[in-house]
Amino acid sequence: MSAKKSSRHTPCAVRRRGSLNRRRFLATAGAVAAGATVSPASGVAEGKTDAFSFRRELPLHKPYDVVVCGGGPSGTAAALAAARDGAKVLLIEGQGQLGGMGVSGMVSEWLGGDNGGIFHEFATEAIDQGIARLSNWGPAFDPFAMAHYLDGKMAEAGVDVLLLTQAVDVRAADGRITHVVIFNKSGLAAVPARAVVDATGDADIAARSGCKIVKGRESDGLMTPTTLIFHVDNVDETALDAHFRKQGDRLLGQVKQLQETGAWPFPYNRFITRKLNEDGVWMVNTVRLVGIDGTDGRSKSEGMVRGREEVQKLMEIFRKHVPGYEKARIKAVAPLLGVRETRRIRGQYVLTAADLAAGKEFDDIIGYSSWGSDIPDPKRPSDNPNRLRHRGHTPVPYRVMVPEPIENLICPGRAVSVDRIVLGSIRVMSPCMAMGEAAGRAAAMTVDGNRAFRDVDTQALRQQLPIGDPS
Numbered sequence: 001m002s003a004k005k006s007s008r009h010t011p012c013a014v015r016r017r018g019s020l021n022r023r024r025f026l027a028t029a030g031a032v033a034a035g036a037t038v039s040p041a042s043g044v045a046e047g048k049t050d051a052f053s054f055r056r057e058l059p060l061h062k063p064y065d066v067v068v069c070g071g072g073p074s075g076t077a078a079a080l081a082a083a084r085d086g087a088k089v090l091l092i093e094g095q096g097q098l099g100g101m102g103v104s105g106m107v108s109e110w111l112g113g114d115n116g117g118i119f120h121e122f123a124t125e126a127i128d129q130g131i132a133r134l135s136n137w138g139p140a141f142d143p144f145a146m147a148h149y150l151d152g153k154m155a156e157a158g159v160d161v162l163l164l165t166q167a168v169d170v171r172a173a174d175g176r177i178t179h180v181v182i183f184n185k186s187g188l189a190a191v192p193a194r195a196v197v198d199a200t201g202d203a204d205i206a207a208r209s210g211c212k213i214v215k216g217r218e219s220d221g222l223m224t225p226t227t228l229i230f231h232v233d234n235v236d237e238t239a240l241d242a243h244f245r246k247q248g249d250r251l252l253g254q255v256k257q258l259q260e261t262g263a264w265p266f267p268y269n270r271f272i273t274r275k276l277n278e279d280g281v282w283m284v285n286t287v288r289l290v291g292i293d294g295t296d297g298r299s300k301s302e303g304m305v306r307g308r309e310e311v312q313k314l315m316e317i318f319r320k321h322v323p324g325y326e327k328a329r330i331k332a333v334a335p336l337l338g339v340r341e342t343r344r345i346r347g348q349y350v351l352t353a354a355d356l357a358a359g360k361e362f363d364d365i366i367g368y369s370s371w372g373s374d375i376p377d378p379k380r381p382s383d384n385p386n387r388l389r390h391r392g393h394t395p396v397p398y399r400v401m402v403p404e405p406i407e408n409l410i411c412p413g414r415a416v417s418v419d420r421i422v423l424g425s426i427r428v429m430s431p432c433m434a435m436g437e438a439a440g441r442a443a444a445m446t447v448d449g450n451r452a453f454r455d456v457d458t459q460a461l462r463q464q465l466p467i468g469d470p471s
């Protein structure tokens with residue numbers, strides 16, 4: 001592994017068919033032939049049972065030590081940690097900005113406690129720069145300023161970033177991923193990678209490389225509802241606070257009355273809103289879309305459309321019935337649907353709520369969550385039937401990030417190997433960043449020592465991490 005940070009270069013070297021450049025390029029660098037079978041899933045060929053196969057030669061991108069797929073809390077931390085440890089890193093992000101759910105999903109408040117390390121660095125710098133401010137739960141931030149801040153952090157560490165780029169497939173041989181296939185406006189390309197971090201939140205790469213995965217609720221595969229977050233400004237906070245003091249901040253009684261008169265047509269029964277870093281600006285986390293599958297293209301598209309419809313209806317209700325919201329305006333609606341649960345890897349270890357209740361100890365803990373289990377029922381979006389019955393914070397052992405059987409792949413963030421009750425605790429952003437940081441450092445270690453993720457010396461890794469119960 002090169003100890004030097006990578007220099008920035010033109011991303012995705014796509015060449016026109018037959019051009020001199022391309023021939024010379026292919027002669028020296030080779031090309032990857034991609035084969036694919038498109039099945040009727042995701043509405044690609046809805047209603048048809050036949051499949052379509054194609055093969056094509058892809059331009060070969062410059063190689064990297066570590067390719068990180070997904071630039072959310074876990075992916076940005078992983079990319080930064082691996083680059084700071086000397087790896088040449090490419091970070092691939094499907095949206096036009098980094099930050100994942102916190103930025104594109106506009107869930108702009110870091111929860112789960114202070115895990116130290118990169119989380120602490122981001123939080124303190126963002127507060128110092130006026131991008132964030134501490135609320136009683138965690139730092140709340142401006143997503144637009146945060147996207148710009150993250151660009152700077154990646155550039156500073158020499159992480160090569162490709163935005164508006166999807167990781168669509170992999171080539172794997174002998175239990176290792178050799179290439180990540182990406183797609184963006186330039187077309188398809190193959191990126192040679194020595195280690196891969198799947199930080200897509202949905203275990204896209206693990207699923208596409210044949211790793212063991214599960215999806216949704218253990219009994220029936222159903223997943224917790226999705227949410228389209230929106231931000232409002234011009235909220236009269238004095239009036240809203242007074243209303244909350246009378247009604248409670250979830251407005252349960254008022255929503256019940258509205259339901260009885262038919263003025264509240266939704267299957268959820270509470271108003272969930274949080275103040276952000278500027279006065280008068282609030283995040284609304286009230287919409288709950290039942291039946292959306294965040295791994296299905298058509299379903300996700302439907303979620304955006306249904307979500308926008310509900311945002312408009314909710315705002316009409318709030319303006320009419322919630323003191324303080326009379327003159328509120330929609331500031332922005334998230335460009336990314338809020339998905340809490342999809343696939344999880346079945347990794348080296350599956351952490352369960354029963355483990356935690358039994359007080360099981362782990363010697364490879366890499367982070368913690370101070371958040372309780374928050375994973376609403378798939379059909380009854382206001383019910384959160386799961387409770388964690390352990391004292392203290394939820395630990396995250398390294399092994400839950402290591403999928404089977406691909407040996408150069410690690411999967412930090414929302415798609416780790418846990419049961420869904422534990423997922424409800426560790427899916428918030430501070431533990432996701434702690435997982436990303438550990439995964440990035442582990443990736444640099446595997447590249448350095450030519451090792452599998454399962455063979456990483458977790459005691460040596462832990463010595464490099466700021467592990468302690470989050471405050």
Ligand SMILES: Cc1cc2nc3c(=O)[nH]c(=O)nc-3n(C[C@H](O)[C@H](O)[C@H](O)COP(=O)(O)OP(=O)(O)OC[C@H]3O[C@@H](n4cnc5c(N)ncnc54)[C@H](O)[C@@H]3O)c2cc1C
Nearest residue numbers: 070072073074094100101111167200201338339413414429
């Ligand atoms: C509605 C809602 C409210 C929440 N509220 C809070 C809260 O208040 N505070 C809190 O701390 N947490 C909250 N969470 C949880 C938290 O935001 C997420 O669980 C966390 O962001 C997960 O981090 P991640 O890095 O695993 O994935 P994500 O944040 O989902 O990031 C994944 C990134 O990968 C990209 N991506 C996905 N697939 C691909 C691909 N194939 N190729 C390229 N890029 C890809 C996505 O665009 C995204 O940017 C909330 C979640 C939801 C859905």
